[in-house]
Every structure is written in structure tokens, then in C-alpha cells.
Amino acid sequence: MSMVKSPTGVGTAARAVGATKRYGRADSAVRALDDVSVEFPSGVFTAIMGPSGSGKSTLLHCLAGLDTLTSGQVFIGDTDVSSLSDGDLTLLRRNRLGFIFQTYNLVPTLTAEENIVLPLRLGGRKADHEWLAQVVSAVGLADRLHHTPAELSGGQQQRVAAARALITRPEIVFADEPTGALDSRSSAELLRFLRHAVDAYGQTIVMVTHDAVAASYADRVLFLRDGQVVSEMTEPTADRILDAMKGLGE
Numbered sequence: 010m011s012m013v014k015s016p017t018g019v020g021t022a023a024r025a026v027g028a029t030k031r032y033g034r035a036d037s038a039v040r041a042l043d044d045v046s047v048e049f050p051s052g053v054f055t056a057i058m059g060p061s062g063s064g065k066s067t068l069l070h071c072l073a074g075l076d077t078l079t080s081g082q083v084f085i086g087d088t089d090v091s092s093l094s095d096g097d098l099t100l101l102r103r104n105r106l107g108f109i110f111q112t113y114n115l116v117p118t119l120t121a122e123e124n125i126v127l128p129l130r131l132g133g134r135k136a137d138h139e140w141l142a143q144v145v146s147a148v149g150l151a152d153r154l155h156h157t158p159a160e161l162s163g164g165q166q167q168r169v170a171a172a173r174a175l176i177t178r179p180e181i182v183f184a185d186e187p188t189g190a191l192d193s194r195s196s197a198e199l200l201r202f203l204r205h206a207v208d209a210y211g212q213t214i215v216m217v218t219h220d221a222v223a224a225s226y227a228d229r230v231l232f233l234r235d236g237q238v239v240s241e242m243t244e245p246t247a248d249r250i251l252d253a254m255k256g257l258g259e
């Protein structure tokens with residue numbers, strides 16, 4: 010099988026259909042997601058933006074099987090995530106998805122390389138050395154592989170987390186505020202790596218961010234307000250994103 014997928018992408022990597030998430034009861038209920046139907050095409054880098062409380066994290070978590078919907082469905086490829094048992098959800102997350110969170114969640118006692126290949130070990134799979142070398146080189150970590158997280162900067166730790174998210178060649182990488190704890194230089198390094206993964210390997214990425222500059226690395230930006238997708242922008246620039254956010258009352 011070729012390692013290079015079409016950068017333009019074909020098909021739908023994930024989608025939500027009438028996705029609704031309510032918290033609390035009747036009169037005090039919050040609709041964190043309100044009947045959201047949206048598709049995430051394969052090989053495309055999508056950013057999700059919106060004011061605080063608009064439902065960004067809820068959408069990401071429900072798509073990734075980390076949280077459950079009140080009604081509606083989410084699909085990863087053709088798999089209806091909402092119908093899976095807990096065990097099958099764990100397998101789906103481990104084998105088909107990659108995650109990058111704001112806090113890097115590295116195992117402190119393992120080296121960078123051991124952290125990167127951990128998802129393979131957990132899945133009982135062997136590291137493909139060529140692929141590992143490619144990911145490590147693209148993320149600029151070749152000289153840090155034998156350091157533990159405490160010996161790495163925040164930016165380096167997040168790049169280890171990003172390499173770990175890609176090592177299984179997941180169908181989708183979900184990133185929740187991945188640059189939230191990074192300075193602008195480290196953010197740019199991480200975002201260039203994510204962009205490269207899309208352009209060179211056809212990786213699909215869905216990223217929640219508050220940062221217009223971060224979102225401008227995406228191919229497409231979805232804007233949420235009050236639990237609904239209210240607009241979408243292609244070929245985004247930071248200035249156009251900021252204007253759109255002002256229109257949403259940010």
C-alpha cells in the first residue's frame with residue numbers, strides 16, 4: 010500500500026448528522042450542540058472556531074467518541090460511532106484516530122521515541138521504522154529521541170505528541186487547542202508539521218482553536234455559535250478569520 014494518499018482527498022473521513030448534546034435538565038438545559046450536520050472530507054485540514062461556550066470541544070469530543078450525543082449520529086468513515094460498545098470505541102480510538110490535546114499527556118518515564126511508538130505497542134503492532142523516521146524527521150525531533158519529556162521544551166513535547174498522533178497513520182487526527190500552551194514560534198513549528206502531514210501524506214485533521222493564526226493553517230474553518238455551525242470559510246487568512254469572529258460577537 011502506498012504511504013502517500015491523495016492530498017486533495019476523496020470521501021468523507023467523519024461526519025455528524027443532527028448531532029445534539031444537551032447538558033442538564035429541561036428548564037436549565039444547555040444545548041452544547043444543536044442539530045449539527047457537518048462533514049469532514051478526507052485529506053483536508055479543518056479548523057473549528059467560535060466564541061467561548063459555542064460547542065467546539067463538545068463537537069470534537071463527540072466526533073472522536075470521547076463523549077456521547079443526546080441525539081443524532083456521528084460517523085468515522087462508515088462506522089456509526091454512536092452505536093459502538095465501550096470496547097469497540099476504545100479500539101476505534103486506538104486504531105483509527107489520533108489525538109493532540111492542549112496538555113501533551115506524555116508518559117514522563119518514557120523517552121520521546123518510546124512515547125511516539127506507544128500507540129503501536131498498545132495496539133500490539135510493530136513500529137514501521139521507515140515511517141517512524143519520516144515522522145520524526147518531519148517534526149524536527151531527530152536529536153531529541155532519547156530524552157524524557159522533562160528534558161524537552163513545551164514546544165518539543167507537543168511535537169512528540171503530534172508525532173505520536175500520526176504514528177498509527179490514523180484516518181483522522183483530532184487536535185483540541187494544540188497550540189494553547191505554546192509560544193508563537195513553537196506554535197508555528199507544530200502547525201507547519203500538521204500542514205505538512207496534510208500536504209505530504211493526505212492526513213485528515215480536525216482542530217479546535219481560539220487562535221486565528223493557528224486556524225489560518227487549515228484548508229477550511231467552521232464557525233460555531235450557540236451549538237450550531239453558522240458559517241464556513243475556505244482558504245482562510247488570519248485577518249479574514251478575525252473579521253468573521255467579530256461578526257460572531259467575539
Ligand SMILES: Nc1ncnc2c1ncn2[C@@H]1O[C@H](COP(=O)(O)OP(=O)(O)OP(=O)(O)O)[C@@H](O)[C@H]1O
Binds near residue numbers: 032040059064065066
Ligand atoms: N460537562 C458539562 N456539564 C454542563 N455543561 C457543559 C459541560 N460541558 C460543556 N458544557 C456547556 O456546553 C456549552 C459548550 O461547551 P464547550 O466546552 O463545547 O464550548 P467551547 O466552544 O469548546 O468553549 P471554550 O472555547 O470556552 O473551550 C457551554 O455552554 C458549556 O458551559
